[in-house]
Amino acid sequence: MTLVNDSPSHRRAAQAKVSGAVRRESQLKALLTTILILCLWRASGMSYGYPSRFDEGGSGDNVFVMKALLYSLIPLILLYAALEAGRVKQMIQKTPISVVIIFTACVASVFWSINMGASTRGLTAVSLITIAALMYRLRYGAADTWNTVYTFMVVSAIANVAYTIVFPQFAIMGGAYQGMVKGMFYHKNLMGHFFSLGFFIIFLNSQHRYGPTFHGVVKTVATACALGLVVLARSSTALMMIGVGMTVIVGLNATRALKSKPARVGLILGTTVVMAALIVVSYNIVIATIAEAFGKDATLSGRSNIWDQLLPLVYDRPLFGYGFAVFRQPEVFDQFVRASWNVSSTHSTYLELCLNIGVPGAAALLFLILVRLFAKIAPSPASVPVQRQQRLEVIIILLVLVASGLDAGMLLAPIVLWPLIVISLPASFEAAPARRPLRRPAFVSRGVA
Numbered sequence: 001m002t003l004v005n006d007s008p009s010h011r012r013a014a015q016a017k018v019s020g021a022v023r024r025e026s027q028l029k030a031l032l033t034t035i036l037i038l039c040l041w042r043a044s045g046m047s048y049g050y051p052s053r054f055d056e057g058g059s060g061d062n063v064f065v066m067k068a069l070l071y072s073l074i075p076l077i078l079l080y081a082a083l084e085a086g087r088v089k090q091m092i093q094k095t096p097i098s099v100v101i102i103f104t105a106c107v108a109s110v111f112w113s114i115n116m117g118a119s120t121r122g123l124t125a126v127s128l129i130t131i132a133a134l135m136y137r138l139r140y141g142a143a144d145t146w147n148t149v150y151t152f153m154v155v156s157a158i159a160n161v162a163y164t165i166v167f168p169q170f171a172i173m174g175g176a177y178q179g180m181v182k183g184m185f186y187h188k189n190l191m192g193h194f195f196s197l198g199f200f201i202i203f204l205n206s207q208h209r210y211g212p213t214f215h216g217v218v219k220t221v222a223t224a225c226a227l228g229l230v231v232l233a234r235s236s237t238a239l240m241m242i243g244v245g246m247t248v249i250v251g252l253n254a255t256r257a258l259k260s261k262p263a264r265v266g267l268i269l270g271t272t273v274v275m276a277a278l279i280v281v282s283y284n285i286v287i288a289t290i291a292e293a294f295g296k297d298a299t300l301s302g303r304s305n306i307w308d309q310l311l312p313l314v315y316d317r318p319l320f321g322y323g324f325a326v327f328r329q330p331e332v333f334d335q336f337v338r339a340s341w342n343v344s345s346t347h348s349t350y351l352e353l354c355l356n357i358g359v360p361g362a363a364a365l366l367f368l369i370l371v372r373l374f375a376k377i378a379p380s381p382a383s384v385p386v387q388r389q390q391r392l393e394v395i396i397i398l399l400v401l402v403a404s405g406l407d408a409g410m411l412l413a414p415i416v417l418w419p420l421i422v423i424s425l426p427a428s429f430e431a432a433p434a435r436r437p438l439r440r441p442a443f444v445s446r447g448v449a
Contacts, residue, residue, distance in 0.1 A: 028083060032136045033148060035076050039132035040152050042069040043419045044194055046160075046184040048167075053174040062186075070414070073128045080135065091138055098368045105361025106324050106412070113323020115332070122325025125414040133419035137426055142389040143207075145423055150205045153198040154218060157225035160184050160191070164232075181232035192230050192238030193403060194416050197396055199226040200245050201420075204392045237406050241399045248395050252377075306347055309337050314354045321358040328352070328413065349404035349411050357412070365411060372425050373397045393424035 047062040081088045106123055113119035137145045160183035164171035173180045173188060185191040202223050208215040230238050313322070313336060326332055327346055346352040353362035376390045376397070400421045404410040410417050 028080070029140070031076065031080055031083075032139055035073060035080070035132045036136040036145075036148055037152060038069050038073055038076070039129055039419050040149065042066060042073075043129055043415055043417075044156070045186050045190060045415060046156065048163075048170075048184065050170060050182075050184075050186050052170055052172060052182075070125055070128060073132050077128070077131055077135070087139070091135075096368070098364060098371075101364045102361060102368065105320070105357050105364060109320045109322075109324045109357040109361065112317070112320040113326055115323055115326050115329060118329050119323040119325055122328065122414075126325075126412055126418070129414045129419055130422050133422040134426070137423050141428075142386070142393070142426075146201065146389060146392065147205070147207055149420070149423065150201055150208070153195075153201050153226065154222040157195060157198060157202070157222045157229065160195075160229055161225045180234050181229065183229060188233040189235045189237065189407065190416050192233035192235030193241070193407070193410075195226045195229045195233075196238040196241040196245070197399060197417060197420055199223065199230065199242065200392065200395050200399075202226055204249075204388065204395075206388050237403050241403055244402050245395050245399055248398055249391070252391050252394065306337055307351060310346060310351055310355065314351070314359065318354075318359045321354065321356045321361070324356050325413070327355045328409065346408045347406065349408050349413075352408045353411060369397060369401065369411075369421075369425065372427065373401075375427060396420055396424045 045066060047065045050062055106126075110116060110119040110123055136148065160171075163184050164181055171181060171183050173182050177188060180188045181191070182188040183191050185194070202219060205219070208219045210216050210220055227242075230242060310327075322332075333345075346355065350362065350366075353365065373394065376394050400410050400417050403417075409415050411421070412418065
């Protein structure tokens with residue numbers, strides 16, 4: 001016979017147990033939210049007091065803030081690993097083999113590096129940013145993660161507009177970039193890239209809708225601020241990302257009617273190939289011809305001259321490259337590149353990856369990204385909210401891949417867009433299952449009458 005133990009002491013003990021579990025879960029979420037926000041802040045590089053002119057130098061305070069944000073992730077990540085050792089172990093065991101291959105290529109490049117110190121620091125920074133971005137996504141799923149990122153983007157967009165109005169001497173650049181807005185960022189292009197994706201993160205958020213409510217008004221203001229900052233940055237790459245993103249939205253909506261996975265992927269892939277071919281032809285024939293008439297290169301910015309000098313270096317060390325993050329160091333460019341302007345970037349993420357970690361490592365990373373991209377493009381039987389998350393992640397991945405051809409630092413770099421594409425890559429959209437469901441226990445004890 002089963003007897004129900006409903007004594008006051010037993011009831012209080014059971015309630016305390018449930019309350020303790022709920023409180024612990026709240027504390028864990030607060031910890032992971034803090035880690036994610038610090039990760040996004042550090043990757044964006046937003047900090048007060050950057051000089052508006054590159055030749056003015058910096059006070060050093062902003063560098064200290066960025067280092068403090070980065071290295072503060074170490075104790076926080078270790079704390080979460082200690083509190084959730086079983087879950088962290090499970091995450092490690094489920095690491096895809098492709099990720100292991102990429103990490104191995106990165107580590108190998110450190111040992112072959114021409115500047116081992118810079119490579120070690122770079123790999124440490126990227127690893128911390130990657131782990132911090134992944135932990136929240138794997139723990140709470142896509143919807144919760146993107147809602148947190150949405151809040152960060154809303155605050156960032158409004159704060160950068162306010163900062164530009166209050167501190168124009170810092171937010172508006174001088175020198176060769178006279179009049180170009182960079183907000184709280186180090187460079188206008190960084191702000192442009194950040195808010196080009198931020199615009200879509202805000203615009204496509206389904207939890208908060210446009211309308212005459214408080215959240216609707218905030219979303220409207222943040223959308224206008226993000227789009228305005230992209231325009232004020234006057235970054236051609238960022239403007240191109242906005243145009244491509246809107247085109248992708250139309251394309252994804254148009255292919256939703258196709259239920260066949262091969263047909264849908266084939267249509268999108270075929271359209272992409274045709275558009276890429278048209279761009280290449282127009283670029284090499286029309287734009288190049290016009291640029292040469294004015295004494296410019298085809299990119300109108302000197303990029304092709306840099307690529308011509310860097311490409312032979314890939315052939316010299318194709319397996320492991322010159323060292324992780326080495327070609328993000330200004331002194332390396334002084335050694336290998338001669339240009340008419342002070343260049344400190346490869347202006348191509350793909351070229352930068354081949355130089356830093358070698359061709360096999362770069363190919364493995366791109367293969368992983370493309371596999372996940374096409375998996376998310378395919379029709380999903382999941383719920384409408386999950387399909388919306390798929391659409392957002394497809395747009396983010398595609399925009400980063402497109403922008404990577406013209407600017408460096410989009411992939412495997414602890415700046416601006418890397419944590420966003422890391423959040424977009426996991427295959428599962430659902431939150432990781434809890435070890436034990438949190439529900440009110442029945443106050444039952446068993447005994448024999």
